[in-house]
Amino acid sequence: MDTFKKILAGVYLQYEIIFCMGYLEPWERRLINTIVFCSIFLMIFSAYVFLPDYLSNLMELFKSHDSNSGFQPMS
Amino acid sequence: MKNRKFVNSDIEPKKNGIHHTNGYRSSENIIKSKLTNEHQDNNVATDKYKSIHDSKESFEEAPLITACLTYFGFYLLMIIGYINQLFFEPKVATEKNRDGYVPLFDSFERFYLRYVYRRVKDCWNRPICSCPADTLVLKDRITPDFGWSFEFTGTTTKCLNLGSYNYLGFAQTSGPCAEDSIKSIEKYGIATCNARRELGTNALHIELEELTAKFFGVEDAIVFGMGFATNALNLPSLLSPGCLVVSDEKNHASIILGLRLSGATIKVYKHNNVKHMEKVIVDSIAYGQKNGKPWKKILIILEGVFSMEGSIVKLPQIVEIKKKYGAYIYLDEAHSIGATGSHGRGVTDFYGVDPKDIDILMGTFTKSFGSAGGYIAGSKSLINFLRANSHAHCYASSMAPAVTQQILTSMKIIMGLDGTNEGKKRIDQLARNTRYFRKRLAQIGVITYGHEDSPVVPMLVYLFSKIGAVVRTLTTRNIAVVGAGFPATPIMEGRIRFCLSAAHSKDQLDYALSVIDEIGDKLGLKYSRKPKDPNPIEY
Ligand SMILES: Cc1ncc(COP(=O)(O)O)c(C=O)c1O
Numbered sequence: 001m002d003t004f005k006k007i008l009a010g011v012y013l014q015y016e017i018i019f020c021m022g023y024l025e026p027w028e029r030r031l032i033n034t035i036v037f038c039s040i041f042l043m044i045f046s047a048y049v050f051l052p053d054y055l056s057n058l059m060e061l062f063k064s065h066d067s068n069s070g071f072q073p074m075s
Numbered sequence: 076m077k078n079r080k081f082v083n084s085d086i087e088p089k090k091n092g093i094h095h096t097n098g099y100r101s102s103e104n105i106i107k108s109k110l111t112n113e114h115q116d117n118n119v120a121t122d123k124y125k126s127i128h129d130s131k132e133s134f135e136e137a138p139l140i141t142a143c144l145t146y147f148g149f150y151l152l153m154i155i156g157y158i159n160q161l162f163f164e165p166k167v168a169t170e171k172n173r174d175g176y177v178p179l180f181d182s183f184e185r186f187y188l189r190y191v192y193r194r195v196k197d198c199w200n201r202p203i204c205s206c207p208a209d210t211l212v213l214k215d216r217i218t219p220d221f222g223w224s225f226e227f228t229g230t231t232t233k234c235l236n237l238g239s240y241n242y243l244g245f246a247q248t249s250g251p252c253a254e255d256s257i258k259s260i261e262k263y264g265i266a267t268c269n270a271r272r273e274l275g276t277n278a279l280h281i282e283l284e285e286l287t288a289k290f291f292g293v294e295d296a297i298v299f300g301m302g303f304a305t306n307a308l309n310l311p312s313l314l315s316p317g318c319l320v321v322s323d324e325k326n327h328a329s330i331i332l333g334l335r336l337s338g339a340t341i342k343v344y345k346h347n348n349v350k351h352m353e354k355v356i357v358d359s360i361a362y363g364q365k366n367g368k369p370w371k372k373i374l375i376i377l378e379g380v381f382s383m384e385g386s387i388v389k390l391p392q393i394v395e396i397k398k399k400y401g402a403y404i405y406l407d408e409a410h411s412i413g414a415t416g417s418h419g420r421g422v423t424d425f426y427g428v429d430p431k432d433i434d435i436l437m438g439t440f441t442k443s444f445g446s447a448g449g450y451i452a453g454s455k456s457l458i459n460f461l462r463a464n465s466h467a468h469c470y471a472s473s474m475a476p477a478v479t480q481q482i483l484t485s486m487k488i489i490m491g492l493d494g495t496n497e498g499k500k501r502i503d504q505l506a507r508n509t510r511y512f513r514k515r516l517a518q519i520g521v522i523t524y525g526h527e528d529s530p531v532v533p534m535l536v537y538l539f540s541k542i543g544a545v546v547r548t549l550t551t552r553n554i555a556v557v558g559a560g561f562p563a564t565p566i567m568e569g570r571i572r573f574c575l576s577a578a579h580s581k582d583q584l585d586y587a588l589s590v591i592d593e594i595g596d597k598l599g600l601k602y603s604r605k606p607k608d609p610n611p612i613e614y
Contacts, residue, residue, distance in 0.1 A: 010597075013598070014599060017540050017544060017598065018147070018540075019148070019151065020148050020151055020152055020539065020540040021540075022540055022543055022544055022547070023194035023195060024155065028155050031155075032155075
């Protein structure tokens with residue numbers, strides 16, 4: 001648990017350095033944090049919603065490719 | 076055979092009918108052919124220096140990801156700065172009722188100072204309240220409004236000093252230098268209140284000029300009250316429009332200012348790159364001035380130890396080039412005088428080059444001598460010319476007596492004229508400290524620039540935010556260092572500059588190194604991908 005905490009602290013420190021948190025005023029920090037977390041959230045959300053569909057489509061493509069031994073456009 | 080080849084290519088432009096360039100073209104080719112022939116003869120001698128000294132100098136590249144993050148951080152700060160500027164009134168005095176006036180300050184500079192630099196201002200301009208010896212005392216201050224203003228808390232912090240240019244440790248509050256300086260105040264007062272040409276010359280100045288000339292083994296020397304002015308005001312008296320100056324790209328601001336004032340044509344070569352310098356000279360000689368006339372004179376201008384890069388100039392190769400093309404050399408030894416060479420006489424001593432081969436030896440007393448001022452040493456005729464023509468000599472107030480005495484006493488100690496081996500001890504101590512510190516840093520795994528023997532040790536941290544983080548963290552651990560970022564360096568190359576001193580002891584360096592090791596892990600400064608020396612470093 002302790003090492004996990006340490007790793008997390010290290011990651012947070014790197015995040016702070018990359019986004020110059022040490023130089024920013026509180027409201028600027030909040031602004032950047034919001035933007036970053038919003039974009040991460042959106043990414044995860046869209047992955048959750050759309051990725052399964054995409055993946056199953058992709059699987060389909062490979063499967064049809066295998067069985068027919070020729071390229072078949074999806075219809 | 077070789078020459079015939081060049082003759083053929085000489086004729087070719089004529090066929091194309093490019094008459095106006097072809098005169099210069101052909102002379103360029105002749106020079107080039109000469110060059111290639113001569114080069115083979117000289118190679119043996121040059122290669123010797125090259126192989127010894129190139130291996131000691133290191134400039135490691137940054138990982139690509141670091142470069143990207145550096146630019147990302149910088150643009151982020153700029154964008155936030157612009158947002159700030161758009162929506163908020165700056166918390167500093169703004170001009171009012173000034174309709175019809177144009178702003179007094181350059182807008183980008185003002186923006187940069189207010190919205191980017193302001194955030195890290197606490198890492199610079201730090202007031203001290205003690206002698207900048209091996210340790211110094213920082214005045215603590217806090218900023219209630221993110222760098223717009225500062226308040227003193229009334230407390231102080233004693234820090235290990237890794238930032239002052241006190242190479243030989245002559246910045247002292249006691250000892251022979253301090254005692255002699257106090258005596259000179261009793262005799263001459265604090266200031267001379269006049270220029271050298273009027274009533275501002277006293278016996279100390281004459282003695283210092285003679286001693287400086289003797290120190291370098293040249294005919295004569297002239298001293299000035301300020302190192303920056305030595306460059307900025309003497310270069311214009313030596314150069315005029317129509318002269319060619321070949322200047323290193325990392326030269327100090329004072330040199331650049333002097334060159335601009337002089338109106339000479341400035342050609343810049345890549346930092347410490349002798350090949351590029353030779354190419355620049357050859358090309359310039361070949362093409363001549365814009366109006367087709369040959370150059371009045373050619374001056375190569377460089378520094379001994381570069382203050383931001385920590386590299387040592389490749390003097391022997393440059394002296395060869397100078398002799399080949401009949402150019403003059405102006406060598407600024409601000410950081411190298413006292414700090415390099417086994418006798419502390421700068422880079423000429425370091426490489427064993429005859430100081431008479433360098434036409435103009437310039438340097439400052441601000442660093443190794445623990446004083447202030449600058450000198451120019453060289454031939455009698457050069458110095459007499461400067462005595463008659465230099466603005467700094469004619470118009471600037473002369474060097475203060477106590478300052479002069481400090482230089483005199485410290486120079487005598489370095490030369491061993493005081494009858495002890497104190498000077499030799501200091502030079503050796505500095506050399507040992509330098510080697511040890513640089514080797515340990517390499518072992519820790521941070522990237523440092525420059526030559527193994529240079530006491531200026533820039534440690535690359537790249538990211539703009541890491542400069543502030545390192546300086547602030549080191550201050551909490553009682554180590555005072557100097558950070559340098561854009562615009563003093565390229566955006567990519569934010570760095571922490573350590574300046575070593577003979578006053579540091581091994582324990583102090585070990586403490587600093589252990590802290591650097593620790594924060595290097597924490598903040599991620601260990602960029603180096605070079606193999607590390609597994610053995611412990613001997614002091
Ligand atoms: C190369 C060089 N020349 C000149 C100067 C100016 O000297 P001073 O500080 O004595 O004015 C400096 C100072 O940093 C320097 O680094």
